[in-house]
Amino acid sequence: MSTPEANTIQPKTSTLDMSNLLGRMSGSQTSAPFTVCLEAKNLNLYYGTTRALIDVNVQIPKQQVTAFIGPSGCGKSTLLRCFNRMNDLVDNCSIKGQVLLDNDDIYHQAVKVPLLRRRVGMVFQKPNPFPKSIFENVAYGLRTMGVKNKKILSESVERALNGAALWDEVKDRLDSNGLSLSGGQQQRLVIARAIALEPEVLLLDEPCSALDPIATAKIEELLVELKDRFTIVIVTHNMQQAARVSNFTAFMHLGEMVEFSDTTTLFTTPKSERTNDYITGRFG
């Protein structure tokens, strides 16, 4: 959705105080000790005239869990939704800058958005299974791709449900409605639905915020398992969760990417004052 207007809007005011920040971050970025899967380059996002993301630069490592933390409204969900172009659905939202998936710009004109979304799966804050059977929920994406062979479908569904650690709980009632599951099961069903398409990246937007602690623990466990197969990006409010599940953590504040490093470093020796204040609970 990058419009010509967006290219011209270049608020000079904020670039000044950004410069030292970028300088600090560039050190960790250039010597990335990992394979880069997703990358945002000078990403700016506007809702109308409101600038929601400000020159965001970040590299997401392949087959690792990366967590985005930050106070409410800091733009972490917005950034996440840039990665599979879900922001395209928002009226008067415009984007400037680049998002690279395996070094290809996903905002290039030639990119087919449905194909992109198959490569970059997404799980939302509240479980949103379709009012269909469990089987049909998981097979939804495959059917969209045109898979009709029953055998392939049922194999993929079983594999995906196994991958989401849900198979044993639902294998006897694949025909019952997806909405009859508990909240935690529904969220794992939605994860199964996403991984049935074998995406490269799995984006999770606060996947545990509507769940109880036990269901949360299960999802977290699952994420650690899934990172061997997928690149995972998770947005969370919960710093403990970020510390538990992620290998890398990014701290965002007011639309800026304040700090990005491996999780241990960020939580023990943050470079930025703001990060320090946030993780010690002084604001947010």
Next chain:
Amino acid sequence: MKEWIKSGTPWIWSTAGGLAVALVMVFGVLWMTAARGLPYFWPSQVVETAFIEKDGSKIRLIGEIREREEVAVRRLVESGFTIPGNEKFTTRYLLKSGNRDVAGFDFKWYPAPLLSKFTYPDNVLTVERREWGNFYGHLKSVKENGVVVANGDFALPELQKRVERARKLFDEIFRIEKQEIGDVNFELEKLRLKERKLQLAGKLDEAANQSIQNQRLETNGRFAEIQSRLDKLRAEIGRDTLSAEVMDGKVVDVPLSKVSEVYRANSLNIGDKIGFYFRKLYAFGTEDPREANTEGGIFPAIFGTVMLVIMMSILVMPLGVIAAVYMREYAGHGMFIRVIRIAVNNLAGVPSIVYGVFGLGFFVYSLGGTIDQLFFSEALPAPTFGSPGILWSSLTLAILTLPVVIVSTEEGLARVPRSLREGSLALGATKAETLWRTVLPMASPAMMTGLILAIARAAGETAPLMLVGVVKLAPSLPLDGHFPYFHLERQFMHLGFHIYDVGFQSPNIEAARPLVYATAFLLVLVIVVLNLAAVSLRNKLRENYRVLEGI
């Protein structure tokens, strides 16, 4: 007092009161139509009594008491009756004396003081006829070709046997007239149109003409053969007559060819009566009307109503849903779409007769006339689609109910949670796929709600139909055995119009009045059945696409 108002009690009472009024209205309608209409089929007792005429002479009366009412004595005196005693009010009875062909009238009011005691003689015979209404009298004898074959106590069993025979013959004649002659006529008409078509195209050469003439000859031969068979049957059916003494003492002959049923109402037991009642009720629902719609059944009207509503549903649903999908899912939020939305909502308030006028002008004359010129030119100047018919009626009703469907569907689409759409899109579905596979199924209960409202409005609509297709008496149903089976250009009968016709256009109001109520009751029943079907379909869909709170 203030406390009481604050407590909310008056609010509860007024809401409950509102509901109670609504319920009373609904049950009032059902009770009223049922109570006035349904007893019509019950075999009534036949009264025999005497009446003192204005000139003092005493006459015998035989008939069914249909109604009684209080009346001021003065009014009766003013109209020439001599009423004994000095009461201010008295009762008068409406007697259905039948025998319209003999007496010239069949319903008459009689003041009670001038009537003798009512008796219910066992042997009074009620004869239901296919013409001239009921006949009442004392059976004297049964005749075959004018010769008495049974009289006295033997007359009734003999009569019943012969009535049964006559009825079978009548059914056969009816079948031949309706089907075989109908088929022949249909073929002749087809031949005529074929000839005309060839003529118009300039291709009517000698060979074609010869073959058409041959076919016509052959069909005419068949027609003559059927005619001769019919003549024989008609002679057969005219063989028997019954003679009975009517109320003024005359003995009248009634040919059995006109008799559909004979029974002694006063000697029927309760089992017979119940059987009789349900037989009549069944006949009312399954037979064709007779006697300017005042006798017989209303099957064609029921059939027409149901077929009209079904065709309307088939036409309005895709149209309304597609329009709503465009307005809700694809169109922007600009001024233009807002104006359209307001216009659609206003369409719902346009009086239905306006749609009738539009249907006549646009569908019947313009569209139908063009279709006739293009495809049915051989039949001109007789119109095929260029005259009112069931297709135009259902299209008119579809336009009439379109706003309801659009509005309900739009609301249903708006209620589909955004998170589900995003879930589908995030799986790589395109917008169209999301619409087809998730959004539309989830909005389907709302579409059904729209359909239910549309049916409720359309099934009872009468005014526009009078312009675009309904008739008092349709010779044939819009669906029959002749190719192409659906005859969408045909006119049809409709329960709503039937009520109007029977109630207000009938030559014999008294005879028709119970039928008005019975037909009204049936119309309500038909609408209830159609609605229940739609509601159960919707509930099933709702069960499938139920979404838990909070998604």
